[in-house]
Amino acid sequence: MSVxxxxxxxxxxxxxxxxxxGVGPLVFGMSRHEAVAAMDGFVGDLAPAPRAIADTWLTRFRVPDRLPYRTAVLAFHDGTDGLFCVIVDAxxxxxxxLDGLRLVGRLPSGWEAELFxxxxxxxxxxxxAPTGDPGADELGIIMQVQRAGDHVLTRPALGVVRERANTLWDSLPYDPDLHG
Incomplete structure (x- = not known):
């Protein structure tokens, strides 16, 4: 199967x-260990989040028997807020x-029109967002994009505005690989 x-x-x-x-079985505020336990059918690889402030953890969830090398869901936790961000692979x-609106694997222009x-x-x-990605803080969504061959598809960052943050964008963990 192609990458x-x-x-x-x-x-x-x-x-x-x-x-x-929350999203699916993941509830905002849950601990990283609770998240791993809640993700039935997924394997979670837990590690400190790269390029993040202290006590921020990243769990990469994958389905072991289908595309075992591909991460399906990223979950970010910190010691104060617990789970605060989920990014779903396109x-x-x-x-x-969200109320019947499909969020994952869409053409960005169609999704943006439906968001409005x-x-x-x-x-x-x-x-x-500063990257040009559309979203809404009230909905806890910033719609990133991800390359899929010759196309880009929607990859939602779903989360909550954390303490000491003004917007959802300010709450997302910084990692250039996650922002474009």
């Missing part, structure tokens, strides 16, 4: 995202929905 392969929708687990609460991560159609009637003002 650029993208799983079909039918082959992806289905998760629901609830802003401020090519092999679960399909995540979803957010504006609810009084939510979409914003753009």
């Amino acid at each position: 650029w392969a993208v799983l079909e929708e039918a082959d992806r687990p289905r998760w629901t995202y609830t802003p401020g609460v 090519a092999c991560g679960p399909q995540v929905t 159609d979803y957010a504006l009637p609810r009084g939510i003002q979409p914003v753009y």
